[in-house]
Amino acid sequence: MDSRQKNYLAFAGLAVLLIGSLFFLLPLRQADSVSWQAGTASGSSALSGSQAVIGLTADGPAVKAAADSTMKTIATLQRITDSTATVPASWRIAASPDSTLPISVGGKVVTSAELSYGTTFTVGAYPFQISEGRSSITQGLDLRGGLSVILTPDKPADAAAMQRALVIMSTRVNSLGVSEATVQLENDNQAIFVQLPGVRDAAGALKVMGQTGRLEFLEVASLPTTLQAQVQDGFKMPVGSYKPFMTGEVITAASAKASTDQTKPGYVVTMSFNATGTAIWAEVTTRAFPTQARIAILLDGSVVSAPAVQTAITSGDTEISGSFTADEARRLATILESGALPVTLVPSQTDNVGPTLGQDSLFQGVLAALVGFGIVAIYLAIYYRGFGLLSWISLGSFALLYLGVLAVLSSAGQYALSLPGIAGITLSIGLAADTSILIFERYREEIAMGRTPRVSAKSGTKHAILTSLDADAVTFASAVPLFLFASSTVKGFALTLMIGIVCDLTIAMLFTRPAVILLSEKVVGKIPRFFGVKGSAVDA
């Protein structure tokens, strides 16, 4: 293969990479979508506009941009753009005036409601769900908004304890009902990283996560008389004032459900125990039931509930009734089911970002990067003329490849763009321009030494790429320890920078070098001035 073929091969390789990048990158952001179930069949539709109509056709439910004669309108969806709405950038559902089908959200019948992503709502008998459109480059919570929390044990915990804590924490986080929440171990298994996109009540979520979950059961009768009267919901037991008969590990399941007892409306919590628990529970309830004595359930020493024993329970299956609301019952059930955390977790770092603020940060960052990119491109064109224009293609391809790689990693769930990541991108723009400059300068210099454009191109670009390889490698070497050791926010910066360096070198080898060589063979000799090359030195 001669060298010219090699150059064209490099272009072909680059073309494949760039087309691949476009494929992953476009569309930059997909529309939200709504999906539904109709019996065993299901359907889904993109919500590309700001409103949509839910209707019924002969074949079942359908969602369209506007009402039409083939379907009967049953509800309308309107995108919420008002930044004061409690559920930002989501949708509001409203019943159609000429429909009798009830809309229900979270078990309640409504005529209109704000919907957060992932919430199931039903229209008539059909369950619907709205999913958020994915950006081709995933945005971190500091840009899209949400609560991220790093929980660490208050004293070093072994990996097994942290694994259990992870499972329990996942249960708690799931109970918050936030779609796309993630819970993972980080930092050598010494921290749990929780991400809750678009969460509304951060303080409430932190409360649920932050409970250490030391769950205890106590016979109120075993307390000194003066203390007995004080045992009420929320009462904090004095340290060492009591002796529990059982702790939370014996609970196998707990759930909340609507009360079936007409005289006591509201919600109840049911729980069941393992064999050990059942035996202890049977003994205690048998002893307590004749006097309807109370049993206090304590979480971290505070009374969460102190029901009176109504009957001896020997099967273990227990129902706690009280005047619970749905939320209270669910909370108690979660606490019971989560059982005792093997370690005490404290939120070491929390970051709660409002979505509008996040998008504003994204806008500022992207604007800054674009302006920087533009000024550098103009400077290169003025200084290097013809080659400056060539560098536009280099920089353009670099940007496309770079974003494409980020999109590929995003779709594999391995990348999320954060603010530090934008800083990494900005620094990489400078790096990419530097590489082009090294190539053009070296090339000009070799021509000034009296070499022909053809020879200068080959040797000059080779030397220049070797130089930038070394310079890039040193920058890379300083990013690797950052990626390996630094805190999670800084990791994003290091990773983005490393990807930028690799993309930069790829473009230098697959595009800038072959392009300079090919141009030198055919074009530069004919219009040397345009390329900023002294005419006298050109003899090709």
Added chain:
Amino acid sequence: MRKPYIDFMGKRNVFFIISGLILAVAIGALIFKPLNLGIEFKGGTIITLNNTQSATIAQVRAAAASAGVPDAEVQATDRGFRVRSTEVGSVTAEQQASALAASLKVAATDLQVSTIGPEWGTDITNKALLALVVSLIAILVYISVRFEYKMAVTGVVALVHDALITLGIYALLGRPVTPNTVAALLTILGYSLYDTIVVFHRIRENTQSLSKTTFMQMANDSLNQVLARWVNTGLSSLIPVVCLLLLGGETLRDFAFALTIGLVSGAYSSVAVASPLYAMWKEREPRYLALAKKFAGAK
């Protein structure tokens, strides 16, 4: 167009004095006016409020006090305000922030609340130091293997010079140092070597055919040969970072400020510190000592 020729090596003592003075100020600042470590290192809360309409600093301060935010330190940003305060626990911090936002009529979507526990801050600091040490070792090893240890050592001297100046400016201005600052600083370590590597590459290339002049003279020629690209790569790296500093918003400014100082200092130190030190060191080798004797006076 005649290329300018600058006698960097001849003026090296001037550069050393300039660097010495700046370093003295930087180190003095670091000693007498310690770094203002951000709450990320000490533990505390940062509340960011955007779209605060017509609220003034005094109003925000009063609102923060009545919302119970302890020791609130209010700073205006280009989109609103940032309130730093001491540690109160994450749940309380969220509740105080909500109260503060409500009293200033700021929507929950325009609010950011970050809390950091005190021990986590120590953890972050230790990790940053670990990354720093590993970074330096990696750089030293790479340059020693690819070039030679004398280049590695003088390169790292220039880099410490840049890091000290950057930190000194932070101390002087009392600008809070955040983990983002540290990340930027660590990157500067690598990136400030970019120019140094470009110069060293050329010096090494010219060393191979060195016989007609002294090492010092050849090093100066090398610097002048790469002068245009030194200016251009410096500018093209600096432009995007300065854009980030001016347009990028509060968080990105943390990165951009350190990066800007580091890039300027790094470009300067590669010709004013690393190269002269390296040339002086090399000139003590017997081979180049002989050349220096041979051409003494010819200069």
